[in-house]
Amino acid sequence: MNPVQHPVVRIQQLGDYVDQTVTLRGWLYHKTGKGKLNFLQIRDGSGICQAVVLRGNVSDETFEQVKALTQESSLAVTGVVKAESRAPGVPGGFELDVRAVTVYQIADPYPITPKEHGVEFLMQNRHLWLRSSRQWAALRVRAVIVRAIRDWLDSHGFLNVDTPILTPAAAEGTTTLFSIDYHGEPAYLAQTGQLYNEANIFAFGKVYCFGPTFRAEKSKTRRHLQEFWMVEPEIAFCDLEGLMEIEEQFVSYIVQRCLADCGPELAILERDTTHLQRVSPPFPRIHYDEAVAMINRAAAAGELVPGYPDPVPAIEWGDDFGSPHETYLAAQFDKPVFVHHYPTQVKAFYMEPEADRPEVCRSVDLLAPEGYGEIIGGSERMSDPEKLIAAIARHQLPQSVYEWYIDLRRYGSVVHSGFGLGVERTVAWICGLDHVRETIAFPRTLTNLRP
RNA sequence: UCCUCGGUAGCUCAAUCGGCAGAGCAUCCGGCUGUUAACCGGACGGUUGUUGGUUCGAGUCCAACCCGGGGAGCCA
The missing domain is CATH 2.40.50.140 (Nucleic acid-binding proteins)
Structure with missing residues (x-):
């Protein structure tokens, strides 16, 4: 035969x-x-x-x-x-x-058996580990998430305009960047496309960039990669409230699309989808002030951080949240939760301060449920050129480098907002994975450059 | 950078008070007509992360270093 x-x-x-x-x-x-x-x-x-x-x-x-x-x-x-x-x-x-x-x-004796293996061994054999059913399932869900991201944005008037990966300076001063030699001049791998996105909206109205970004942070946790994928929509004529409405529609669509298209994959991953089925607009919104009060009430009561043996640490108004704070906050809701109006001093220079209360800014993070942490960071951008110049000075950044960015406010400035969604954290959340290394084919972690 | 846990067969692990380094899986040989990480019998498999120290004797105790896991900070 x-x-x-x-x-x-x-x-x-x-x-x-x-x-x-x-x-x-x-x-x-x-x-x-x-x-x-x-x-x-x-x-x-x-x-x-x-x-x-x-x-x-x-x-x-x-x-x-x-x-x-x-x-x-x-x-x-x-x-x-x-x-x-x-x-x-x-x-x-x-x-x-x-x-x-x-x-x-006839294959040589295969190193990955149906029995248990350790993380180090599996990572050294990532090129083979990809064949295992759980890895296969997670990467197929990732592909559906990427497709859902593009479908939603493309069908809601956003134009895909990608931004450079080789950049001359940090967009946000603090984060460590990977540096390279650009024909004798120092350059860096992009950690965000946002500033370029802001230029692009003045040409196209609503845009998004979608690609890898790079952070040379010494972070060694289940939520961090050195190279990760981020989709960054940016919208002209959009304020903070409008931004949150877009984010909740967008994230809900992604989740529902996975539930509809990835049944077998989620079954292989043994994902309990009851939480995911509840993900629909509106998402709860809490002000930073209220979040601080919630955290400090929990700290005073000696509550533990869900999933950890440690008590919720107290926080002082004006400090940024640490991971335990975010984990505690997210666990208080059964949907993703918006935390908005962070203190201006802990956020990036380009975020718009609240008009009648400039110590807080029109920023918003979206925290995923079940301990998956921040999946979106975004804000309304500063639109007045004089205020932007002052903010750049206050952050001790060189104005000359940002002249082109200030120009955007000189030639037809409008209220505008944008956000960045981390693909790997979103995949980890939807798949119920305990580490982002399983959400991308060849993860670049602090200690894994090969294969 | 700091805290914390770990490194023993190809893999996952065990080894009591410091006293002969041992299982399961993988591989090979044999058996089995409904297996779901099959099962049964046999074989093969070791510089105990590295270096030095203590000791009659070190996988085990001490020191330094290397590598990895989780976490903090920072972030998506």
Whole structure:
């Protein structure tokens, strides 16, 4: 029996071929032998299918070949698709009653077994780990999230205008940047496209940039990468309140799209989706003042940070929140929560101070539930050129470097706002992963540059 | 940078008071017609992160260093 005589199908489509003879091409994910009966779990990138090889249904030569297959051997199997409730797989419920097998390669002993492994080992073998079902599922959800991001923005009047990755200076003074040699001149890998986005809205009205950003922070936590992807929408004629409305529509769409399109993937990840199903506008909004009061009430009562053995630390008005504060705040709500009007002094120079209360600014962070932390940071931008020049001076930044940015306020300034959404944290939240390293194919963490 | 936990077979781990370094998985051989991380029998597998020290004797105790995990700060 020649495999090429039958349609070559992907496992995802198997349900359309019940009782037909087809060929699958892929890799052996797992094998259990029962004497004259062998069960092969075959991956092809689109799903996992159980193939049943019974001695007598295939040639003796083929049967011996199957017994010799190792994990991750590449092969093609031809047989009849059967609806079979006992069959595991993605999608489950179908199996292939095998009649012929073509082995492309017998794989060397595969280092990643179905048993447990440590993080260090898995990261050293990331190029192979990607094949494991949980990693496969998370990266497929990531792809859907990216698609949802673009679909929502593209269909709501935003133009994708990407911004440079090689930049001459820091957008926000404090963060550590990766520096490179730009033909003898120091340059840096971008940590945000925001300033360029602000130029772009004066040409296009509503824009977004979407790409990798770089932070050379010595951060070694489940929420941090050195290289991560961020989508940054920026909107002309939009104030803080308008911004929050856009953010909650946008995030809700992303979540609902994943629930609709990623059922099998979320099942593999064993994600409890009850929290996610509640994600719809409006999201709760709390003022920084109120957040400080909530934290200090919890601190006084000796409450613990959810998920940690430590008590909620008290905070003084004017300080930025630490991770334990954000974790505590987010846990008080069952939806993402907006925290707005942070103190001006802890935020970036370009954020618009509140007119009748300049010690707070028109900024807003969105905190994800279940301990996933800040997934969005955004603000209304300063639109008056004189106030912007003063803010640049107050932050001891060189005005000459920002002349082009000040120009944006000299030639038709308007109220405008924007935000940045971190893709990896969003993926971690929606997938219920405990570390962002599993949300991107080749994560760059503090200690992982290779593979 | 700081705090904290760890490093023993390819992988995941065990080793009592300082006294012969041991299991499971993977791999190889044999058995099994419904397996779901199958199961049963056998084989193979070790410079205990590195260097130095204490001791009759160190995986175990001491010191320094290297590597990794989690967290703080900072951030998305």
